[in-house]
Amino acid sequence: MKNFKQYYPTTVDEAAKYLKENPKDTYIVGGGTDVIGAMKDFILPTYPVALVSLDKIPGLTGIKEEGDYLIIGAMTKVEDLAMSDLLKSKYTCLAEAASRTASPHLRESGTVGGNLCQMTRCWYFRHNNNQFDCVRKGGSTCYALTGETRFHSIFGLTKMCAAVNPSDLAPAMVALNAVAVTNKKEIPIEKLWSFAVPGSTTLDHDEIITSFKIPKFTGKSCFYKASVRRTIDFPIVNGACAIDASGNARICLNAVAMTPHRCTEAEETIKGKSITESLAAEAGAAAVQKAKAIPGTGTSNEYKIEIAKGVIKKVILGCK
Amino acid sequence: MADEYKDDFLYVGKDYRRKDGPEKAMGTAIYASDITLPNSLFAKVMTCPWAHAKIKKMDTSKAEKIEGVVDIIRYDDPRIKDTKLMSSWNHPFTAYLTENVEELKDFLPSEGFYDGEEMGVIIVAESEDICEEAMNAVEVEWEQLPFVLDPEDSIKKDAPIYYPGRETMIGNGNEIPGCEFSMGDVDKAFKESDEVWTVPVAEPMINWVGAEMPQVTCNWEGEDVVVYAHTQQPYDLSLYTAANLGLKQCQVKVITPYSGGTFGERAFVQHFNDQGITYIAAMVAKQHKRPCKCFINRADQFRSARSQCYMHGEIKIGANKNGKINAVSIKNFTSHQRAGLWITGSAYSGYDHFTDNTCVQNIKMEDHCAVTSQPPGWWFRCEQNIGSYNLGIVNSEVAHKFGLDPTDVAILNNGYEGHDVDYLYNIAKEHGLPTRDSLKACIETGKKAFGWDSKFHADGAKKLPNGRYHGVGFIWDHAWNDNVNTITVGLSLNQDGSVNILGQRDDLGTNDKTTYSQIAAECIGIPYEMVNYRCGDSTAPFQLKNPGGSMGVISQSRGIMRAAKKLRTAIFDKALTLNLPEFKDAVVDDLDLKEGYVFKKSAPNAKVHISDIAATCLPYATQPWGISCKGVIMVYDTNVTKRKWGYPDGGTRPRFARQCHFIEVEVDPDTGEIFMTNINNVVDVGVVISPKSCRGQAYGGAMQGLGRAYSEEYIYDKTYGVILNPDLQEYKIVTMLDFETAEAELEESHNAGGEWGCGGIGEDVATLIPAILSDAVRNAIGVSITEQPITPDKIIMALKDKK
Known part of the structure; x- marks a missing residue:
C-alpha cells in the first residue's frame, strides 16, 4: 500500500474539521478492518492522503442504558457487543449478530460504527486495482449482471448496481429501531444507508457517527446468519426480528439488497398472531414475494430467495 | 501382529515434543x-x-x-x-x-x-x-x-486455439493426448447388471493456500x-x-x-x-x-499459482442389488494451461483407485484434457483427488441406490486388479508380509469409535428437533504407500556420540524432524535425544526427499535404516580397534548397540558409551566431522506381480493397507447449510512412528479435504475469464469452527510399504474426505449432490427440485 498520514484528533469537531478541509482524499478510520483492506487492494476511488482516526476521541465507546434508550458508542468494539450480558439478556439479536460477525480477532478491532458503514463486498467492486470500472466507481456497467451473481441482490438494482450491504449488525439495529447519532443530526437507522452510487451511507463526508440510540426493549429478538462458513464470513443472507412486549414486530433482512431490507410484509403476516412454524414460514414467503433472482452467467442467486425465506422463518421462531 | 512389533520398539511409537515445536510456536522460526x-x-x-x-x-x-x-x-x-x-x-x-x-x-x-x-x-x-x-x-x-474456461468447450471445433501448430496436440489443437483405459468388457457388464445409471461429477479448481507466499x-x-x-x-x-x-x-x-x-x-x-x-x-x-x-502478493499468488485442475464429467455405474459393482465407465474433462505436464497424471488417477483397490473387473476411462485460460495444473494437495473421489462416489452411489450400508459395499468390492481380497493377501503371503484384512479392521474400529450401527439410517429419514436433517457418511480407499525410487540420506556421528541426519531442508510442517529422529534413534540404537535432523542447503550431499510429502516417511524410513546399518558397522569396526576389555575377542557380528551403549551380545552389562568410541574417531579435536556414511535406497521392491497396464514405468504397487472415514452432519433445509458435527478418521499407517504426528496429520488432512468438499473453489467471471475470489475472504478454506470434533484412529497392520511396514498419513486423508460429504449429505436429505463443493446454493436447489 502507499504511504499515508494518519491524524488522531481528540475531539469530534477536530476530526470533522480535517474531513471538511480535505473532502476527497481523507477517510475516517475506526478499527480499520474495512478501509485498510480497501487501501491495500487499491480499490478506493481516490487513494487517501490521510486517515482520520477516531481512536483518541473520548466518549465514543461503551454500552449502557440511559433514560429510555440503550446507548452504544460508535467506536465500541464489535466483540464488546458479542460479550455484553446486557445485550445478551435484553437485546439478544444484537449480541447474536455481533457474535457472528467476522472472527474474534476482527471483532476486537472492528467497531460498531465501522461495521454499519462498511463498503459492499461485491467482488467486481472489490477487484484489485479497480479493474472493473463499475457503476459504484463512476462507470456505466454493473458487471455482476453479466457475470457471477451468487451473492448479489435479490431485491432489484440500485441505480443499476446489484451489490448488497454485508453488515451483520445492520438488520439487528433495524429490528431494534435504532437511531444513529452524528455530529450533525440524528438519523433513523433505516435512513443511514444510501441508494446513491458510489456511497454506502447518507452521511456527509465530514459527518461522524458518535453513538447509536436504541429504544429500551423488553420483548424478544433473534438474529440468524446463513453463510458458507461458520466464521470469518459475510452473510449469504442474514436477518433479525424483534417483537416488543405489545406484540409489534420489526423484521429486517440484509445481504439481499444495497441497503438492509425491512420486511413489512412479514411483520404484517404475524401481527397479532401466535407464532407457529407455519405462520413463520408464511411470513418468510411473504417477505420474498417481490424478490427476483439475477441469473447472470455463473451461479444464479435464485437460491438466496429460498434462504431469505428460511432466515425469516428462523428469526420469527426465535422470538417465540 | 502389530503389538508384537510394537513391543520391540524403544523410540518408535512414542510421543516426543516436536523438535521444531518451540521455535514455531514462539514465532522465532525463520521462513x-x-x-x-x-x-x-x-x-x-x-x-x-x-x-x-x-x-x-x-x-x-x-x-x-x-x-x-x-x-x-x-x-x-x-x-x-x-x-x-x-x-x-x-x-x-x-x-x-x-x-x-x-x-x-x-x-x-x-x-x-x-x-x-x-x-x-x-x-x-x-x-x-x-x-x-x-x-x-x-x-x-x-x-x-x-x-475458453471449460475444458469441454475447449475441445469443440469453434474454440479459440491457444497454441496453433503445436504438433503434440490432438483434436482441434487444444486437446492434450490424454488417457484412455479399458479393462474387461464394460458394455457386457452393464447389460448383466441389475441397475445401470449415470451420475455427474465435478471437482472444483482449488488453490494450495499456503500461509507463506x-x-x-x-x-x-x-x-x-x-x-x-x-x-x-x-x-x-x-x-x-x-x-x-x-x-x-x-x-x-x-x-x-x-x-x-x-x-x-x-x-x-x-x-x-x-x-x-x-x-x-x-x-x-x-x-x-x-x-x-x-x-508475490496474496492476490497474485491466487491468480498465478498452478492449480488443482477443474474437472467435470460423469460416471456410469453398473451394479447388482447386493452391492456388487460390475462395471464403471468414467468420462472426465480436465482443464490445463501450458499443456502437457502431469495432466496425464490426473487422468490415469481417475480410474486407478478402482484397479488398485477393488475387484471391479470392467472399467473404462475416457479423459479429455484441454488447454483453457486457467492456470497450469499441478498435483498439490494430491494428484489422486480425482481417482479417490470417483471411487468414493461410486461406493456411495451403489449403497444409496440399493439402500445398503456403504461399509458393506466397501467390503464386498474390496480387492486388487479385478480380483477379490483373498487374491490381494495371497500376494502378501507369498512375500512374507502380514495378511491381515486391513479394510475390515479399519471399518470395525471406525464403526465402534463412531457408533455407526446406531447412527446409520435410510436416506432422508432422520430429522432432528432443531429442524435439520441428520446424515452420516462413509468413505474408504487404500492407505498411502507410495515410495520414491531413489533417495539418499546421510548420518554423521559426532564426537559426543550424537548423530545428525543429513539432507536438504524440505520442511513440510509434518513434524519430520521428530519422526525421522525417532526412526534413526531406533535403527542406530541411541536415545532419541541424541539424534537431530538439521537440514542443509541444496549443496548438501544428500537429497533426503525427492519429492517429500506424499512419500516422505516410507522413503525416508528405508533410507535411514540402510544408513543406520552402515553407521552401526562403522562404529563397531572402530570399537574393535580400541582394544577395550569389554570387546575382547569380539568381531563385528558379536556387538550390539542399544540406548547409546555398545556391548557384546554375550555380555550386555559390560558396555561402552558410544561417545567413548566416537571421540576416538577424531584425530584432531578441531576436526568437525566424525564417522560418516551414506545409505542409498534405490528401489522399493514390491514388484511382486507384473501389471499389464497403467503406470508409465509398467510397475505395480499392490496396496495392502486401507483407510476409512466416518462423518456425521446436520443439513439445514431452510438455508442449505451443512453442520459437520463429528468426523472419525481411521488409517492403517502400518506402524505408528509418532502418534501425535499421525493424529495431527489426520486432523489437518480432514480439514483440507472438507474444505474442498464444502467451500473451496475458484470462482470465475465467465464473461471476462477473471478470477473473482483471489483472497482468503472469498476463497473459503474451512476453519476450526466449521466442524465440531475430529478423532483419529490408527491401525497398525505392518503392511503399508515403509520400514517395519509403516505408511503415510495426512495427504491421504485430505484426498479421501471430499467424497464423504456427498455421501453424508445424501443420507441426510435424500438427494445426490456429486458436484463439489457442496455449498448452500446446491443444497437449496437440490431440495427445491426434489419437491
Whole structure:
C-alpha cells in the first residue's frame, strides 16, 4: 500500500474539521478492518492522503442504558457487543449478530460504527486495482449482471448496481429501531444507508457517527446468519426480528439488497398472531414475494430467495 | 501382529515434543519471507489481468517518477531480449514426465494466456510497498483475445486455439493426448447388471493456500549466487537457476528455511513462481550489485499459482442389488494451461483407485484434457483427488441406490486388479508380509469409535428437533504407500556420540524432524535425544526427499535404516580397534548397540558409551566431522506381480493397507447449510512412528479435504475469464469452527510399504474426505449432490427440485 498520514484528533469537531478541509482524499478510520483492506487492494476511488482516526476521541465507546434508550458508542468494539450480558439478556439479536460477525480477532478491532458503514463486498467492486470500472466507481456497467451473481441482490438494482450491504449488525439495529447519532443530526437507522452510487451511507463526508440510540426493549429478538462458513464470513443472507412486549414486530433482512431490507410484509403476516412454524414460514414467503433472482452467467442467486425465506422463518421462531 | 512389533520398539511409537515445536510456536522460526538482507532491493512482476490478452501499449512514465523506484524492466527491454526460461521438457530430470515437447518459455512475454500469468513488466524498488504502488501506476492498453474456461468447450471445433501448430496436440489443437483405459468388457457388464445409471461429477479448481507466499531472495558472492527460497525442491531449484543463469550448478546454493505451507505446490520449480522469480531476483541483484527479493502478493499468488485442475464429467455405474459393482465407465474433462505436464497424471488417477483397490473387473476411462485460460495444473494437495473421489462416489452411489450400508459395499468390492481380497493377501503371503484384512479392521474400529450401527439410517429419514436433517457418511480407499525410487540420506556421528541426519531442508510442517529422529534413534540404537535432523542447503550431499510429502516417511524410513546399518558397522569396526576389555575377542557380528551403549551380545552389562568410541574417531579435536556414511535406497521392491497396464514405468504397487472415514452432519433445509458435527478418521499407517504426528496429520488432512468438499473453489467471471475470489475472504478454506470434533484412529497392520511396514498419513486423508460429504449429505436429505463443493446454493436447489 502507499504511504499515508494518519491524524488522531481528540475531539469530534477536530476530526470533522480535517474531513471538511480535505473532502476527497481523507477517510475516517475506526478499527480499520474495512478501509485498510480497501487501501491495500487499491480499490478506493481516490487513494487517501490521510486517515482520520477516531481512536483518541473520548466518549465514543461503551454500552449502557440511559433514560429510555440503550446507548452504544460508535467506536465500541464489535466483540464488546458479542460479550455484553446486557445485550445478551435484553437485546439478544444484537449480541447474536455481533457474535457472528467476522472472527474474534476482527471483532476486537472492528467497531460498531465501522461495521454499519462498511463498503459492499461485491467482488467486481472489490477487484484489485479497480479493474472493473463499475457503476459504484463512476462507470456505466454493473458487471455482476453479466457475470457471477451468487451473492448479489435479490431485491432489484440500485441505480443499476446489484451489490448488497454485508453488515451483520445492520438488520439487528433495524429490528431494534435504532437511531444513529452524528455530529450533525440524528438519523433513523433505516435512513443511514444510501441508494446513491458510489456511497454506502447518507452521511456527509465530514459527518461522524458518535453513538447509536436504541429504544429500551423488553420483548424478544433473534438474529440468524446463513453463510458458507461458520466464521470469518459475510452473510449469504442474514436477518433479525424483534417483537416488543405489545406484540409489534420489526423484521429486517440484509445481504439481499444495497441497503438492509425491512420486511413489512412479514411483520404484517404475524401481527397479532401466535407464532407457529407455519405462520413463520408464511411470513418468510411473504417477505420474498417481490424478490427476483439475477441469473447472470455463473451461479444464479435464485437460491438466496429460498434462504431469505428460511432466515425469516428462523428469526420469527426465535422470538417465540 | 502389530503389538508384537510394537513391543520391540524403544523410540518408535512414542510421543516426543516436536523438535521444531518451540521455535514455531514462539514465532522465532525463520521462513524465507523473514529474510531480507541488508541493502536489499525488491522486485515485483506484473500479472495478466484478463483471461487472454496482449499488450498493445505500455506507459511506465508515472511509475518511473515514484520515489524509490530503482529500475523498470519491460517486456521490450533490450536487456532481456531473447531471454528464455527452462521449460519442463528441457531437462533430464523431468524429461521422462511426458512425451510432449514445449518450446522454452519466454521470460517476460507481452501476451498472457490466463488471468494471473506473469508477463509485461518488472518493477524494482526500495520496498515492497513502492513496488506495489509503481505497478499500480503502470498504464497498459490491452488487446483482449478470445478464451475458453471449460475444458469441454475447449475441445469443440469453434474454440479459440491457444497454441496453433503445436504438433503434440490432438483434436482441434487444444486437446492434450490424454488417457484412455479399458479393462474387461464394460458394455457386457452393464447389460448383466441389475441397475445401470449415470451420475455427474465435478471437482472444483482449488488453490494450495499456503500461509507463506512464494518469494526468493538472491545475493551474489562473487560469481556464485545464494538463493533463499520458499521451495520444496532446493536441489531442483538450484539446477534450474543454474541453467537459466548460464552457471554451473555448483555456483548456485539454495537455502530453504522453514516453509509456511507447501502441500506439493512448492515442488514444481518449473513454474514461474519458482524459477521465474528466482531468475528475476538473481538478475536484478547482479545488475544492481545489491541483494534482491522478488515477491508475490496474496492476490497474485491466487491468480498465478498452478492449480488443482477443474474437472467435470460423469460416471456410469453398473451394479447388482447386493452391492456388487460390475462395471464403471468414467468420462472426465480436465482443464490445463501450458499443456502437457502431469495432466496425464490426473487422468490415469481417475480410474486407478478402482484397479488398485477393488475387484471391479470392467472399467473404462475416457479423459479429455484441454488447454483453457486457467492456470497450469499441478498435483498439490494430491494428484489422486480425482481417482479417490470417483471411487468414493461410486461406493456411495451403489449403497444409496440399493439402500445398503456403504461399509458393506466397501467390503464386498474390496480387492486388487479385478480380483477379490483373498487374491490381494495371497500376494502378501507369498512375500512374507502380514495378511491381515486391513479394510475390515479399519471399518470395525471406525464403526465402534463412531457408533455407526446406531447412527446409520435410510436416506432422508432422520430429522432432528432443531429442524435439520441428520446424515452420516462413509468413505474408504487404500492407505498411502507410495515410495520414491531413489533417495539418499546421510548420518554423521559426532564426537559426543550424537548423530545428525543429513539432507536438504524440505520442511513440510509434518513434524519430520521428530519422526525421522525417532526412526534413526531406533535403527542406530541411541536415545532419541541424541539424534537431530538439521537440514542443509541444496549443496548438501544428500537429497533426503525427492519429492517429500506424499512419500516422505516410507522413503525416508528405508533410507535411514540402510544408513543406520552402515553407521552401526562403522562404529563397531572402530570399537574393535580400541582394544577395550569389554570387546575382547569380539568381531563385528558379536556387538550390539542399544540406548547409546555398545556391548557384546554375550555380555550386555559390560558396555561402552558410544561417545567413548566416537571421540576416538577424531584425530584432531578441531576436526568437525566424525564417522560418516551414506545409505542409498534405490528401489522399493514390491514388484511382486507384473501389471499389464497403467503406470508409465509398467510397475505395480499392490496396496495392502486401507483407510476409512466416518462423518456425521446436520443439513439445514431452510438455508442449505451443512453442520459437520463429528468426523472419525481411521488409517492403517502400518506402524505408528509418532502418534501425535499421525493424529495431527489426520486432523489437518480432514480439514483440507472438507474444505474442498464444502467451500473451496475458484470462482470465475465467465464473461471476462477473471478470477473473482483471489483472497482468503472469498476463497473459503474451512476453519476450526466449521466442524465440531475430529478423532483419529490408527491401525497398525505392518503392511503399508515403509520400514517395519509403516505408511503415510495426512495427504491421504485430505484426498479421501471430499467424497464423504456427498455421501453424508445424501443420507441426510435424500438427494445426490456429486458436484463439489457442496455449498448452500446446491443444497437449496437440490431440495427445491426434489419437491
